Amino acid sequence: MKILLVDDSRTIRNIQKSVLMQLGHNDIVEASDGLEALDQYKRESPDLIFIDWNMPNMDGITLVRKIREIDKNTPLIMCTTQAEKSRVLEAIKAGVNNYVVKPFMTESLAEKITQTMEKAKATATAG
Amino acid sequence: MDVRYVNPFITATCNTFQAMCATPVTVGKPEVKTGEDPSSDVSAIIGFSGDATGAVVLHLSFDTAAKTATRFAGMEIDPEHPDFADALGELADMVAGGAKDHFEGLNINISLPSVVVGKAHSVSASKSAPRLIIPCKTDLGSFSVEVGMVMDRAPARIKKLEATGAMS
Numbered sequence A: 001m002k003i004l005l006v007d008d009s010r011t012i013r014n015i016q017k018s019v020l021m022q023l024g025h026n027d028i029v030e031a032s033d034g035l036e037a038l039d040q041y042k043r044e045s046p047d048l049i050f051i052d053w054n055m056p057n058m059d060g061i062t063l064v065r066k067i068r069e070i071d072k073n074t075p076l077i078m079c080t081t082q083a084e085k086s087r088v089l090e091a092i093k094a095g096v097n098n099y100v101v102k103p104f105m106t107e108s109l110a111e112k113i114t115q116t117m118e119k120a121k122a123t124a125t126a127g
Numbered sequence B: 001m002d003v004r005y006v007n008p009f010i011t012a013t014c015n016t017f018q019a020m021c022a023t024p025v026t027v028g029k030p031e032v033k034t035g036e037d038p039s040s041d042v043s044a045i046i047g048f049s050g051d052a053t054g055a056v057v058l059h060l061s062f063d064t065a066a067k068t069a070t071r072f073a074g075m076e077i078d079p080e081h082p083d084f085a086d087a088l089g090e091l092a093d094m095v096a097g098g099a100k101d102h103f104e105g106l107n108i109n110i111s112l113p114s115v116v117v118g119k120a121h122s123v124s125a126s127k128s129a130p131r132l133i134i135p136c137k138t139d140l141g142s143f144s145v146e147v148g149m150v151m152d153r154a155p156a157r158i159k160k161l162e163a164t165g166a167m168s
């Protein structure tokens, strides 16, 4: 399974990477803003994408909308410091499958990944 | 600045350091910033716009900043490390994001982090309202959180705060 991490903070990407590797995921690609992420998305066809909200050049919510215009299926997890209910709803409306608020505990990050992938698998089998 | 607005920043600071650096924060009494700016070696700044205008700044010494970044990143990060500013900026982002969640009904946008690094510099905001300094202490050292915020309108309510041990 290939995972794309999109966050302008390399520190955050490193933390996410170490959690993912502990879970046995070693096929990881990265992008530091929405524009770079769109490129990576087209080139790498990832199976799961983590998306930060606040980033330069193209923010995460715009990226989610751009991806959902062409792809309804790839699971997207928003991982952001934006915690308000209104933002969570906005992201869900744009098409994210799950939402992680920073600061996160590494265990809860792992849980959200498992949850998201299981749901995506169930939907794929049902369809 | 309305002192009631300071509590969300205290809660967010405690949550951020507990979750990302595994350290509790002991919070001192917030004070109105007067006259001379206190100097710090590292200032991580997030601006607010929208229904609130202002900024939150984490002020740290090089020593505390390096220890904090190292604990957060899970690897040695000294002030020369390319990720030093990135790590501290991201912590400030979490404090700002966590705090704004408490102002219900307001649409507040946060800026990308700016991090100023330089021995004993000061950061001055030209036209922001009176600013408050929140002294903080963790097992990684002391730092302070500076908050200056003006609401264009009052929040519908301020979310109930979890106990932080502060302001009691």
Ligand SMILES: [Mg+2]
Binding pocket: A007, A008, A009, A052, A053, A054, A055
């Ligand atoms: Mg970001």
